[in-house]
Amino acid sequence: MIEFRNVEKRYEDQERNAALSDFNLTIEDGEFVFIIGDSGAGKSTLLKLLMGEERASKGAVVVDGVNVARIRRSKLPYYRRHFGVIYQDFRLLKDYTVYENVAFAQRVIAAHPQSMQRRIPKMLEQVGLTDKAESLPSQLSGGEQQRAALARALVNGPLYLLADEPTGNLDPTSSQEVMRLLEEINRSGTTVIVVTHDAAMVDLMQKRVVTLKEGSVVSDQAQGGYENA
Ligand code: ADP
Numbered sequence: 678m679i680e681f682r683n684v685e686k687r688y689e690d691q692e693r694n695a696a697l698s699d700f701n702l703t704i705e706d707g708e709f710v711f712i713i714g715d716s717g718a719g720k721s722t723l724l725k726l727l728m729g730e731e732r733a734s735k736g737a738v739v740v741d742g743v744n745v746a747r748i749r750r751s752k753l754p755y756y757r758r759h760f761g762v763i764y765q766d767f768r769l770l771k772d773y774t775v776y777e778n779v780a781f782a783q784r785v786i787a788a789h790p791q792s793m794q795r796r797i798p799k800m801l802e803q804v805g806l807t808d809k810a811e812s813l814p815s816q817l818s819g820g821e822q823q824r825a826a827l828a829r830a831l832v833n834g835p836l837y838l839l840a841d842e843p844t845g846n847l848d849p850t851s852s853q854e855v856m857r858l859l860e861e862i863n864r865s866g867t868t869v870i871v872v873t874h875d876a877a878m879v880d881l882m883q884k885r886v887v888t889l890k891e892g893s894v895v896s897d898q899a900q901g902g903y904e905n906a
Pocket of ligand 1: 688689690691695696714715716717718719720721722723
């Protein structure tokens with residue numbers, strides 16, 4: 678479970694408005710949540726606090742009962758293994774094949790070679806990229822690159838998947854494919870948090886929608902679209 682308890686986040690050089698203020702949000706395990714809001718509303722700050730890249734100025738971000746600000750710097754890499762992350766710009770290693778990109782994530786956690794041989798093909802199959810395992814990112818469409826990034830984000834079995842504008846560079850068809858995969862991943866138990874401006878996808882999915890404005894939650898709909906959020 679993720680809890681933001683009366684969080685305020687003020688960056689060092691930020692004088693007037695804080696990036697987040699009076700910020701309260703609870704996300705239960707197994708949820709699928711969209712986080713929406715205009716540029717500057719605080720969405721990236723929320724993700725940074727969650728990952729322990731920034732610390733709350735007041736209040737607490739609590740993940741599975743642990744106050745993220747209290748995690749020692751040396752332990753943060755281990756804490757971050759709870760999260761798989763995908764980005765608008767995919768961030769694949771460009772000189773590595775799809776297979777090697779996914780394998781890289783497994784090597785970072787010193788996965789056993791036998792487990793890698795089992796898990797990586799399974800992940801690639803799940804995202805529909807078995808035939809592209811030996812391709813370089815430059816040889817893939819945007820949708821395929823995002824699916825490769827998704828395989829990499831999920832191969833270590835994270836509890837939470839964070840998607841930061843995952844469809845920002847994709848056409849509508851590829852966007853839908855990625856969203857369907859996120860839904861499938863969520864059905865198998867992973868909590869999915871999607872930060873997006875993509876109204877069409879929010880409308881399509883009919884999931885929980887949390888709207889941020891000027892650093893606070895202004896709307897939290899259990900199930901809804903972009904407009905009525
Ligand atoms: P969003 O992701 O919704 O666009 P952000 O979380 O990036 O919003 O930003 C929220 C507010 O915090 C904005 O006013 C932004 O200018 C400010 N901000 C973000 N990062 C920094 C930083 N490193 N230093 C100072 N101010 C920042």
